[in-house]
Amino acid sequence: MTTNVPLLSVKGLSTTFTLGNYSVRAVRDVSFDIARGEVLGLIGESGSGKTVTGLSILRLLPNHADMRADVLMFDGKSLADMSDAQFRDLRGRRLAMIFQDPVGSFNPAKTIGWHIREAIERRAGQLPNSHTEEARNLLTDVGIKLPDRVLNSYPHQLSGGMLQRALIAMVIALRPEFIVADEPTTNLDNIVERQILNLIRTHQKRIGASVLFVTHDLAIAGEICDRIAVMYGGEIIEIGSANDVLKNPLHPYSKALLAASVSLENREDYLYELPGEPGMAAPGQGCCFAPRCSFVTERCRTAPPPIRFAKSNHSARCVLDVE
Ligand SMILES: Nc1ncnc2c1ncn2[C@@H]1O[C@H](COP(=O)(O)OP(=O)(O)O)[C@@H](O)[C@H]1O
Ligand code: SF4
Ligand SMILES: [Mg+2]
Numbered sequence: 001m002t003t004n005v006p007l008l009s010v011k012g013l014s015t016t017f018t019l020g021n022y023s024v025r026a027v028r029d030v031s032f033d034i035a036r037g038e039v040l041g042l043i044g045e046s047g048s049g050k051t052v053t054g055l056s057i058l059r060l061l062p063n064h065a066d067m068r069a070d071v072l073m074f075d076g077k078s079l080a081d082m083s084d085a086q087f088r089d090l091r092g093r094r095l096a097m098i099f100q101d102p103v104g105s106f107n108p109a110k111t112i113g114w115h116i117r118e119a120i121e122r123r124a125g126q127l128p129n130s131h132t133e134e135a136r137n138l139l140t141d142v143g144i145k146l147p148d149r150v151l152n153s154y155p156h157q158l159s160g161g162m163l164q165r166a167l168i169a170m171v172i173a174l175r176p177e178f179i180v181a182d183e184p185t186t187n188l189d190n191i192v193e194r195q196i197l198n199l200i201r202t203h204q205k206r207i208g209a210s211v212l213f214v215t216h217d218l219a220i221a222g223e224i225c226d227r228i229a230v231m232y233g234g235e236i237i238e239i240g241s242a243n244d245v246l247k248n249p250l251h252p253y254s255k256a257l258l259a260a261s262v263s264l265e266n267r268e269d270y271l272y273e274l275p276g277e278p279g280m281a282a283p284g285q286g287c288c289f290a291p292r293c294s295f296v297t298e299r300c301r302t303a304p305p306p307i308r309f310a311k312s313n314h315s316a317r318c319v320l321d322v323e
Helices: 050-057 084-093 112-124 132-141 147-151 160-174 190-207 218-224 242-247 252-263 298-302
Strands: 008-019 022-034 039-043 065-068 071-074 095-098 178-182 210-214 227-232 235-241 307-311 314-317
Touching: 008 050, 022 050, 022 235, 039 050, 039 218, 050 065, 050 178, 050 210, 084 095, 084 112, 095 160, 112 132, 112 147, 112 160, 132 147, 132 160, 160 190, 190 210, 190 218, 210 218, 218 242, 218 252, 227 242, 227 252, 235 242, 235 252
Parallel strands: 039 210, 039 227, 095 178, 178 210
Antiparallel strands: 008 022, 008 065, 008 071, 227 235, 235 314, 307 314
16 A cells, blocks of 8 residues: 655765775666555666665665765654664665675674564564464575474574575564665575565565565566666656556666566566676766767766656656656
8 A cells, every 4th residue: 555655755865985085986876766565676787776775775785885865764763763773673674675785785694583583573562372383484485395494503504595585584583664676586596486476476566565675586576566766877757657667667778688688588687788898977977878979969978867757756867858
């Protein structure tokens, strides 16, 4: 169920990493809203700033990152104005992240069962029973055939794929209102992937949760996302409903992405191939996609391209007219 007031509102988000003389503007002036109960997909090539966008919102950046935002509101409250303790409490209950690499989400000295029960208790308070039944059911839901064995295992005893599923079970146990899911099914086979997508959808529908779903897989994006934002060079270069972006892409980069993906028959190779490397334009230098764009003209290089709207909720950053 969606309402007009967004659960999350992000405006003018920029994140820069600086290490000695090395500086990279990983996320640049990114803005989007996510409604309650909505799944917003973030798609784009590796290095386009998808993960850093999620980490920035959840304040999980390393010390050498500088994050700024004009607006960063969750449920009517400014995340930027919260103390670290207030934010940690929120992140442990109402916000959660499914990381691409699950290892860091677990305490190596505790069993998987301890982690999932802890998540259930954080949500529901201490209950008389030990929540084992719910933990077992959650592990079954993520496709684990021997849940008791996994509940009694320590993180290092599980394979990467198994640990990823345990992490997803742990996050769902928390029943958060907002989840950043960062390529959550990348290391899993197709059957398990399907189970995980169904589980995220079920959770999202059950409590009206919102999800920022990061993926490079356009088929998955089309399946799970209500809206899609395309990232390139740290910027959102197109945003709209999943149907509009995937069926009628406006930006030359989105068009190339889509065209390449449908020409690939092997789903394992779904990642598109564009000529050249993803670029990061310097400030004020114009369109970040100019070095790889077949439609580039001089004016693309001199000033940032305007945002053009095909519909009120479908826009792209490009000098070309949108149809
Ligand atoms: N911890 C970090 N320190 C320095 N640079 C980083 C760090 N994390 C990401 N980056 C840089 O930020 C850019 C965006 O990265 P990322 O958001 O991980 O891309 P994506 O998730 O789209 O593959 C890349 O150029 C990457 O090298
Ligand atoms: S602004 Fe110019 S270079 Fe950038 S995508 Fe549009 S046509 Fe291509
Ligand atoms: Mg990433």
